[in-house]
Amino acid sequence: MATKNNTLKLKFDSARNLAPAPESKNAATIASRYDLFVNGKFEKPLSRKYFGSINPATEEKLSEIADANAADVDKAVKAARVAYDRTWKKMPAKERGKYIFRIARMIQEKARELSVIETLDGGKPIRESRDFDVPTAANHFFYYAGWADKLPFAFPGKDPEPLGVAGQIIPWNFPLMMAAWKIAPSLATGNTVVLKPAENTSLTALKLAEIIQEADLPPGVVNIITGTGATGAALVNHADINKIAFTGSTDVGKIIQRAIAGTNKKATLELGGKAANIIFDDAPLDQAVEGVINGIFFNQGHVCCAGSRLYVQESVYKQVLRKLKDRLETLIVGDPMDKNTDIGAINSKEQLNTINKYLKIGQQEGAEMYQSSVDIPGKGFFCRPTIFTNVAQSSRISQEEIFGPVLTIQTFRTDDEVIEKANNTPYGLSAGVWTDKGSKIFNLTTKLRAGVVWANTYNQFDPTSPFGGYKESGYGREGGLHGLAPYLNLDKDCSFNRW
Ligand code: NAP
Ligand code: MG
16 A cells, blocks of 8 residues: 555656746737727727736736726727628628638637737636637637528528627636637628627737737727626617627626516527536546546636536446546646646636635535645645535535536436436536446436537537537527527528529
């Protein structure tokens, strides 16, 4: 036993003591102040107010960002309306497609700078920004560029028409990628856009505004206005918005739903999650454990579809728990700019406080907490990867979204039992199933009330694949063919002489 412990310690130490491999900050240019991107130009806010954006790994201020008020929102919506009426809806679809392709290629050309800014501003490991966020953002523009002139083929028998001006509000966990998920399908369908990024992570959206300007997109087609929740509310409540696309918390989603009730505004709401990751006893366990680690600790658990609840079949529980604990010890937590880092900084002090609050709640509820013994930096916002065992199904840590690197673990005996437990939350965004049997996968995927179910993998994204929730995880789909429909009026049937 002593020898085994020594071997493990050596393994952990060697993983943690890798020589630093930092990405260079010099790969990015961040201005000391950013204005609002309205009508193709960067303009000072009418509010005359700015607020700081910090690096959550160091607590240093990176830049100052304009705080748009209702008058700024109005100006941006007017610019989007004029661009819609005079330019964008009249432009031949294949020309629209060319602009979207151009934006996609420019994101690729500036991928390194965008990754560095994403990591500095939001705290996620550079490996993730570089290998996931930025390429996925570019892929969304490429994918939807292809659809721009093929909309009638996407909806046979229909004559698809754009809706008009889309107001789009996004969260801080995938800032550039969320902007791409919102902007690319709007442009492909002929709508114009006013987008508000999250106040903690506006910098890559502003860099995207620079790209859009450089791509010569007609002024007003995309407007990017920064600000707080009040800015988002002003956008939602603006009378000349035709569609709201919101990604964020279920609480704000409910406020938006109330605000637009009784109006003609269409909406898609992509909200919170509390996904179940399910390991059956016939699963390849090492692969499953790696998938679970990726599912919850990836991006510090700041993932709406994070596999935050693990269900393990009783007969392999001990084995899986041992493997998980061992793997937890090898995860590297720290400088997000270091290419070795697995878990970067928590996005904000408020979010770290929320996570810590749940760690206390979990213990008060009687669950057993296990944290990795890894050292975390003294400055910045960091959290050790944490697992809870002895968790009750009704406990708050297994029902509420924590949005941090915290995993609850429960056991099950039968398929029916785990289906019932997995479905027993207010959310329904995603789930994961690990088993050797195709029949089990099909049985579960049809019964799990979740928009996405991954089998023997986790957190796989592709622009061709729709994404969205059941229940309190929201409604509407983004991505794929399904992601076009919420931006179109499909009431009119196709007049055949057109073809
Ligand atoms: P949030 O607090 O709901 O904020 C989301 C966005 O809404 C931010 O831009 C925010 O501005 C803005 N906002 C705040 N109050 C508003 C209001 N009254 N009216 C209009 N806009 C308002 O969510 P978050 O904390 O940034 O993000 C985390 C949440 O997003 C989690 O629940 C996560 O599950 C969810 N999420 C879901 C998906 C999905 O696809 N389903 C994807 C990613 C994240 P400020 O930044 O200024 O507050
Ligand atoms: Mg920041």
